[in-house]
Amino acid sequence: MVHEDYKEMIPARALSALDAAEERALNEHLDNCSECRKELEEWQATAAALAVVPAPVEPSPAVRERILSEVRKDLSTAEVIPFSSRTRNVWRSFGSLGAIAAVVLFAALIISLIVLWQQNRTMKEDLAQSKEFVELVTTPGAKVSELKGIDLGAGATATLAYDKTGHAMLMADKLPNVPQGKAYQLWFIVKDKAPMPGKTFVPDNIGKGTLKDQMPAEAFGSAIFAITVEPAAGVDAPTGPIYLRSSDVN
Amino acid sequence: MPFLWLKSNSRLRPYIHRLQPKPGQEDDVALLKAIAGRNEPALAQLYDRYRFILFGLLIRILNNREEAEDVLQEVFLQVWRKAENFDESRGRPFTWLVTLARSRGIDRLRTLASRERVAEAGAREVSEVISDAATDAFKSEQRGLVTKALAQLPDEQKRTLVLAYFDGLTQSEIATRLGAPLGTVKTRMRTGLMNLRELLAGKGESFGF
Numbered sequence: 452m453v454h455e456d457y458k459e460m461i462p463a464r465a466l467s468a469l470d471a472a473e474e475r476a477l478n479e480h481l482d483n484c485s486e487c488r489k490e491l492e493e494w495q496a497t498a499a500a501l502a503v504v505p506a507p508v509e510p511s512p513a514v515r516e517r518i519l520s521e522v523r524k525d526l527s528t529a530e531v532i533p534f535s536s537r538t539r540n541v542w543r544s545f546g547s548l549g550a551i552a553a554v555v556l557f558a559a560l561i562i563s564l565i566v567l568w569q570q571n572r573t574m575k576e577d578l579a580q581s582k583e584f585v586e587l588v589t590t591p592g593a594k595v596s597e598l599k600g601i602d603l604g605a606g607a608t609a610t611l612a613y614d615k616t617g618h619a620m621l622m623a624d625k626l627p628n629v630p631q632g633k634a635y636q637l638w639f640i641v642k643d644k645a646p647m648p649g650k651t652f653v654p655d656n657i658g659k660g661t662l663k664d665q666m667p668a669e670a671f672g673s674a675i676f677a678i679t680v681e682p683a684a685g686v687d688a689p690t691g692p693i694y695l696r697s698s699d700v701n
Numbered sequence: 702m703p704f705l706w707l708k709s710n711s712r713l714r715p716y717i718h719r720l721q722p723k724p725g726q727e728d729d730v731a732l733l734k735a736i737a738g739r740n741e742p743a744l745a746q747l748y749d750r751y752r753f754i755l756f757g758l759l760i761r762i763l764n765n766r767e768e769a770e771d772v773l774q775e776v777f778l779q780v781w782r783k784a785e786n787f788d789e790s791r792g793r794p795f796t797w798l799v800t801l802a803r804s805r806g807i808d809r810l811r812t813l814a815s816r817e818r819v820a821e822a823g824a825r826e827v828s829e830v831i832s833d834a835a836t837d838a839f840k841s842e843q844r845g846l847v848t849k850a851l852a853q854l855p856d857e858q859k860r861t862l863v864l865a866y867f868d869g870l871t872q873s874e875i876a877t878r879l880g881a882p883l884g885t886v887k888t889r890m891r892t893g894l895m896n897l898r899e900l901l902a903g904k905g906e907s908f909g910f
């Protein structure tokens with residue numbers, strides 16, 4: 452079969468209506484043909500529209516409970532961090548070499564416990580921030596805007612959410628390190644007005660950064676957002692290049 | 702000068718007049734990202750938003766409330782485990798969720814080998830159909846739009862699409878069922894879906910699919 456033959460099969464594949472042998476053959480072709488993969492995605496979007504045809508139906512509340520119960524089980528398993536605090540009685544075999552080995556082991560154990568404690572604390576902080584962010588996003592009337600890295604910030608991403616009261620939260624990822632004495636600063640940009648300054652923040656060593664801010668009233672529903680690198684204390688008007696800006700939302 | 706700064710970043714200017722996010726789409730993407738970060742409230746929120754439409758679809762496919770609830774649970778547990786696989790550049794959250802739910806529903810249907818069910822009899826008896834006002838994500842306007850487009854298709858195309866999408870029949874099975882040549886069924890299916898796409902063109906964007 453040639454490319455055009457496979458292309459003709461794609462609408463039926465979007466409806467899962469190919470026979471098994473045809474589907475296997477098409478799937479092999481899809482592995483190597485980005486054009487056909489893209490076309491399948493488009494046909495799947497059309498087919499998905501049919502899902503709204505049947506009348507909406509309320510499932511039993513027990514389904515929700517069962518799902519969330521499984522999720523909680525999963526989370527509780529994942530949150531247990533195994534500390535391997537073996538308490539071997541090395542002092543009983545006290546000798547000069549044994550003592551040195553014991554001191555080295557003890558030091559290594561203390562260091563690993565500190566590292567694990569720090570990792571655990573970071574995980575908990577990340578989780579708390581993530582929860583706060585979702586609560587903000589899911590507030591009625593909340594808005595969300597994606598920011599993407601440009602030029603010096605290429606590859607970085609950020610999501611800014613804000614509610615009706617202007618409480619805003621930014622979560623950024625893959626940010627480049629900033630030089631000593633510098634920080635990232637958020638800007639609210641409204642047409643025909645000077646950019647309004649937001650707060651500054653410094654990302655952690657893996658490029659993650661979080662910022663909570665109060666959005667100026669003028670920026671509600673009509674602002675784009677940008678992030679620049681500025682002096683750590685922040686400035687009233689941007690001086691540095693834009694690292695990220697809000698994405699095209701229309 | 703602030704305006705000079707804006708001017709120097711000229712790529713920003715085209716964005717200034719297009720600022721309002723599309724709430725449904727962007728909220729769903731944010732929820733899926735949060736779920737990928739193992740956030741339980743985000744999964745609950747996504748479930749609350751889509752449970753009506755996905756359960757309605759599964760009831761239509763399986764014609765059995767218990768089976769449909771079981772599959773709905775599987776679907777959202779899969780969302781929990783696989784949300785990180787969602788790639789917004791490859792499609793909308795709605796398409797991803799519906800494709801996942803329908804695929805699971807059809808798999809279950811084929812396992813149960815219960816295709817000989819009476820299509821007309823079931824869903825209304827076993828389900829509590831709810832008012833459109835109660836469905837947050839999918840208003841009656843959307844159903845009306847797609848139903849109207851489907852109704853505009855020639856009967857043979859419409860029947861082929863329905864037998865494939867909701868009854869999980871393959872092209873060969875449809876040909877046997879209708880007593881039509883396989884080539885004819887393939888043409889009807891392809892043309893039917895193309896016509897549906899044309900009828901929905903320019904409208905899907907505003908309705909979230």
